[in-house]
Amino acid sequence: MRFKDKVVLILGGNSGIGLASAKAFAAESGIVHITGRDQATIDAAVVEIDGARGYRADMADLAAMEEMISAIEAQDGRIDVLFVNAGVGGFAPIRELTPEDWDKVHDINLRGAVFAIQKALRLMGRGGAIVVTGSIGGHGVLPGNAAYGAAKAGLAMAVKIIAAELVGEGIRVNMVSPGPIETPLLHRNPGISGEAVAALREQMIAAVPMRRMGQAEEVARAVLFFASEDASFVTAANLFIDGGALELG
């Protein structure tokens, strides 16, 4: 019950890693708020997670994010744990990459993530914990991944700098960087056929020394560690949850 009476906000909590984390926080008595874009999966998650509240708020829409933070302020008055997890993929080789592709990925994965932290901070104080989802894609080279990789690499640096700014205020900031995880993300790349997705999945598994995809729950366990008092002396860390892909692949 590490999160008893703790207010936990999960940005991107209606699917994949965020949903698994929301369930895990709730199982340890956290007061869980989740966001996403898709109303149907937000509603389904809220029904599944006892006591959770859901908000439709696009990470790229800073006014919608502000409105959501104000709703949490009115409801609970504070945020103890912020999990900035929302993200989109976007594969395109350099010759095919468009400014629109680039902006879409960066508006959500980098700009959206940074300004979500900025907005949530007014409800956070000493003892607070921020966990951000990065990716091995921000550290390793995968052809076609320039927009996503650059956004996640930028986010990793922003997280370290934010951790330095907040350490004196008693707020810890850490990152989880997954390798290939079995979630709907892989299937959401527009313009990529089912066959190409299956081939990409096999290629990703081949690059993982443990020879399998990870499960969302395996990332959630690390998120809960960083968010809890178990990690009371840990800030600015970046944990790779990737079956050894980055270091041994």
Ligand SMILES: NC(=O)c1ccc[n+]([C@@H]2O[C@H](COP(=O)([O-])OP(=O)(O)OC[C@H]3O[C@@H](n4cnc5c(N)ncnc54)[C@H](OP(=O)(O)O)[C@@H]3O)[C@@H](O)[C@H]2O)c1
């Ligand atoms: N799966 C992997 O292999 C992998 C590897 C490395 C890193 N990651 C990172 O892990 C995080 C979670 O991804 P996942 O694998 O769990 O994929 P997922 O199942 O597709 O979940 C993505 C989550 O982000 C939300 N989201 C996306 N765009 C949003 C926006 N503009 N505003 C608000 N919410 C938005 C989605 O909500 P809606 O469904 O409502 O849009 C969903 O809750 C992402 O940051 C991703 O980059 C994943």
